[in-house]
Amino acid sequence: MKILLIGSGGREHALAWKIAKNDRVEKIFVAPGNGGTAIEAKCENIDITDIDELLSFAIGESIDLTIVGPEDPLTKGIVDKFKEKGLKIFGPSKRAARLEGSKSFSKDFMKKYGVKTAEYEVFYNHQEALEYLNKCPYPTVVKADGLAAGKGVAICENKEEAVKAVNSFMIDDIFNGAGQKIVIEEFLDGVEASILSITDGKTIIPFISAKDHKQVFDGSKGPNTGGMGVSAPNPFVTEEVLKDFEENIMNNTLQGIREEGFDFKGIIFFGLMITKKGSYLLEYNVRMGDPETQSVLNLMESDLLELIESALNEDLENAEVKWNTGACVNVVLASKGYPGSFVKGYEITVDNEVKDKVFIAGAKLEDGVLKTNGGRVLSVVGIGKTVEEAREDAYKSIEKVNFKEKYYRSDIGLV
Template sequence: MKILLIGSGGREHALAWKIAKNERVEKIFVAPGNGGTARESKCENVNITEIDELLEFALEQCIDLTVVGPEDPLTKGIVDKFKMKGLKIFGPSEKAAMLEGSKSFSKDFMKKYGVKTSEYEVFYDVDKALAYLETCSYPTVVKADGLAAGKGVAICENKREAIDAVKSFMVDDIFNGAGQKIVIEEFLEGVEASILSITDGETIIPFISAKDHKQIFDGGKGPNTGGMGVLAPNPYVTKEILKDFEEKIMNRTLVGIREEGFDYKGIIFFGLMITKKGSYLLEYNVRMGDPETQSVLNLMESDLLELIESALIENLKNTEVKWKNGACVNVVLASKGYPASYPKGYEIIIEDEIKDKVFLAGAKLENDVLKTNGGRVLSVVGVGETVEKAREDAYRAIEKVEFKDKYYRSDIGVI
């Protein structure tokens, strides 16, 4: 088989690594890929990002299956375009991808189908949004409606912070149009959990749970990032929480997917808040999470390609996903200065013995030398029978990775 994998992050490196394990896979073209996928077994980077060019490439190369990593091409209808040309592609249609592409669309969907979520209001007009801030309770959450690269959420402790957030989103337009419409919602106190799942539109199979560590500094302090590390499984997702999630969130979401007639054969990611009143849905993502993917796939015993193929033929009801016992800790190594400004172009040295534990993200291969090229440079994973052993494995491996001004949290996986 020839596979086309779209994306350039650590998630895509992990997907390429996992898909390449299937013996039927001869070649994986990664578009545009990164320094990690450039060196991965069976992989070749191709410098293409535009949907029409990707479509042309897939037809020319007789690609057997396309797997879409990031949300942006999904919300722009890449699945619909590929299917119109008779190509196999894994991901939701443009209409279904609105579950991530628009916060107001997804919240209205949750409300319509009784999915357990926080109270919210949608605003198109800045004056009405500011007027609402006079009466709402605090803390409150302000969200850009559109895609904002994971940065369009502000948790506001008081009215002053909320006013600043609303103005920066709607007036200053810091997200280039994504914040022209906003959602203001009730703040929920608790512990976040990520549950990646696969669906064929008729069945949803949840994957093992994960706990992301969003803030830049130890102890959950400092500004939010794209994620500084992950523990899987999430110890807060107990059997009771999982049952509550399946009944009040997952199953009701599936009803909505069917009722709305969504063409959805892909990943659905549930971002949860576990509170004293049970779990609430914060958001949907329509693709794998990053850095959750790196941890979850390391614990997946099942063949990912076979799982994807089952979804494409609507056979998930007869499919079982198998998992390894134990835990996986993924620690993100970032460039000093992230999530603000940071330098690029530093050489990355990874000792051979830990190469299978490293997934590259913000890194490029230049004249056969790996160099930093982003804020979150790479992930180092550790697997063990217990969380503590997984942590030891990950942090021991970090000592064998070097680049100038590397930064990482020291408490990933600490409960």
């Protein structure tokens, strides 16, 4: 098989690594890829990001299957375009991808199908949003409606912070249009959990749970990032929580997907808040999370490609996902200054003994040398019988990965 994998992050490096394990896979073209996929087994980076150019490449190279990593091409309709040409592609249609592409659309969908979620209001008008801030309870949550690279959420402790968030989203337009419409919703106090799942539109199979650490500094302080690390499984996702999730969130979501007639053969990611009153859905993503993917795929015993094929064949009801016992902790190494300004171009050295534990994200291969090229540079994973063992393994390995101005949280995996 020849595979086209779209994306350039740590998620895509992990997907390429996992898919390459299947003996039927001969070649994986990664578009545009990164410094990790450049040297991963069976992989070749191709410098294409335009959807029409990717379509031409897939036709010209007789690609057997395309797998879409990030949300942006999904919300722009890449799946619809590929299917129109009779090509196999894994991911939701443009219409179904609105579950991630529009916060207001997804919240209305949740409400319509009885998916347990926080109370909310949608605002198109800046003045009306400011007026609402006079009467809403605090803390409150302000969300950009559109895609904002995982950074479009502000938890506001008081009216002053909320006004600042609304102004920066709607007036200053810090998310280039994504915040022109906003959602203001009830603040839920609890513990977050990520549950990645696979669906064929008729069945949803949840993967092992994960705990993401979004904020940049230890103790979950500082600004939100795309994610600074993950532990899996999430110790807060008990059997009771999982049952509540399946009954009040997952099954109702599936009902909605069916009744809306969504063409959805792909990944659906549930971002949960576990509270004293039960589990609530914060958001949907319609693709694998990053850095959750690096942890979850390290624990997956099943063949990912075979699972994807089952989804495309609408046969997930007969599929089973097997998991290795134990835990995985994934720590993100970032450029100092992220998520603000930072310097690129520093050489990265990785000791041979830990190479299989490193997933590259914001780094490129330049004349055979790996160099930093982004905010979140790479992930280092640790495996163990427990989260504590996995955590120890990850932090030991980090000592053998170096670049100038390396920054990471020291508390990933500590609950």
